Amino acid sequence: MNLSARLRTAVARGHVRVTASALGPWQSAVVRIGFSFTWLLFLVREWPHRRELYGPDGPWNWDMAARLIDGNRAFTALVWSDSVVWFEIVYTLAIVSSALLLLGWRTRTMSVLFMIGVLSLQNRSIFVGDGGDNLVHLMAMYLVLTRCGRVWSLDARRAAREAERERPPRDTTGVVLWAVTGSALLWAQLFTDARLFLTADGPLPGLGWATVLWGLWIVQAGWWFVRRHAPGEPRAVLDALANVAHNGALLVIMAEVCLLYASAGWYKIQGSRWQDGTALYYPLHLDYFSPWPALADVLAGSGTLVMVLTYGTVIAQVAFPFTLLNRRVKNAMLVLLMLEHLGIAVLLGLPFFSLAAIAADAVFLPTNFLRWAGARLGRARGRVTARAVRLPGQRARESDAESPAGTLVRPRTLRE
Structure with missing residues (x-):
């Protein structure tokens, strides 16, 4: 085999590897869990001081933040209104989205809401952060492009149950969530001073935040429609595109860590x-x-x-x-x-x-270590669940469950 043939073979293998699967599912899950837990813990810890850090009681008041956002085109939902109620809503939604992303519930939607919460709070008061906040800021945007709920998530558990059925069930929760987020985005676009520019400096030069958020919302609708009504080649194409985006974002995360150090x-x-x-x-x-x-x-x-x-x-x-x-x-x-x-x-x-x-x-x-750790945690959770779920009166009979040979007979549980 000559050099050109080997090169073509290597390119073909690389193409298949990048498009056929989402690489590093355990690594991306750990990144999702780690950053959502870090941000959730920070928000809960700073709950008594939230208004001084990011809200109306802070030294960096709303007018100063609004003028800064006008200049740097950064995204923050906290400049849409100077109401204390609005600030409390945004802060609470940031906590809820972090907790749900940690659990892996509707990770596609929660990753976007997690990003909105991180950017809204950090860009509201840019002088209270440190290097860790900058890292959370970057990773929140990268996680939106990853398929970080393939393992160790409630989404993975739901997908495993759905795989046993011939036809996917109606995703009523997903449709309601999509409608609610779309209505909220439309309200922000039309009835608030949202500064959601369609063509302006946003995540990338010339790309506004309105384009990004509406684009993600439309992609969600397209994904649901194809999954529901066109499971053949259209689904395969969307899967390949999602894998490419995931693998690219994972590569960027790795490069970011190397550049950091x-x-x-x-x-x-x-x-x-x-x-x-x-x-x-x-x-x-x-x-x-x-x-x-x-x-x-x-x-x-x-x-x-x-x-x-x-x-x-x-x-x-x-x-x-x-x-x-x-x-x-x-x-x-x-x-x-x-x-x-x-x-x-x-x-x-x-x-x-x-x-x-x-x-x-x-x-x-390493993947082997993560799979081993996941298996150990799964077995530990199973033992805890087996001890917690017992038949009525089980504890009263445990003392009588001794065999004639003097060894305890293992009590049966509902899982058996």
């Missing part, structure tokens, strides 16, 4: 603070970054330990993109990076930044 590591190399170790030493003595002062004092008291952690951080971040060439080295480096983020969460009091970084790192976790 590479840029952070190379910037650290250029700074004198990371060369002499003071970049770690000084934050350990700041009250704002020291939730455990005694632990920070012990760590900062050892010059050798500070030097090892400082240079180890720089080396790990610079080397990580290159470790992807070797699977074992990459897995070992992932463990080190995740431990580093856990240390940041404990020592410097930045739990949400660390959770976001670990969720992003999870895109590189």
Whole structure:
């Protein structure tokens, strides 16, 4: 076989691999769970301070935010109205969409609502975020293009039940959800100062947020119609397009993580603070970054330990993109990076930044490990369910369930 034939064969195999399946279903599920959990936990924690951070009681008032949005064309639903009630609705919907995306319920719709919630709050007050918020901001947009509910989700459970039927059942919930979201989008477009431009600077130059949101809404309708009434070649074409979008978004997420570590590591190399170790030493003595002062004092008291952690951080971040060439080295480096983020969460009091970084790192976790972990969690859940669901009076009979040989007979459950 000559070189051109080999090249054609490789291209054909690559085409089939990219279009025939959504790659990394477990990795994308972990990213979905990680970022939705991080954002949900943050919103719940900041519930008492929500109005000072993103609402009408904050120093960055509504007029200042509206003028900023006019200039940078960013998206936020919180400038549609300066009403306190509207702010509470948006904040509550952000919590609900995060929880439902975490569970994997209607992930296509919830990923869009999750993105709207993240962008609305973060773009409303751009000066209260940190690196973790920036990471959540980016990943919220990428998750919209992924098929992140193929495993470990309520959608996957529903799809497994539907696969046993000859004809898909009526998706009444999906139709109602689609109608409600379309009505809300129409209301925002016509009756509010939404600034949803059709052709303006939005996610991409020349592409407005109205085009994006209406486009996603129309795609949902087309997907339901084809799935319901044209399950042949049209369904195969839409599946292939969805797989291409998913695989492309997953590749972008991986590239984003590599760029994050590479840029952070190379910037650290250029700074004198990371060369002499003071970049770690000084934050350990700041009250704002020291939730455990005694632990920070012990760590900062050892010059050798500070030097090892400082240079180890720089080396790990610079080397990580290159470790992807070797699977074992990459897995070992992932463990080190995740431990580093856990240390940041404990020592410097930045739990949400660390959770976001670990969720992003999870895109590189090996599939075998994720499947093993999923199987173990599934068995643990089954045991808990078996203990919780018992026949009436089962506990009273457990003491009498002993066999003549002295061994306990395992009680039967409703699952059996």
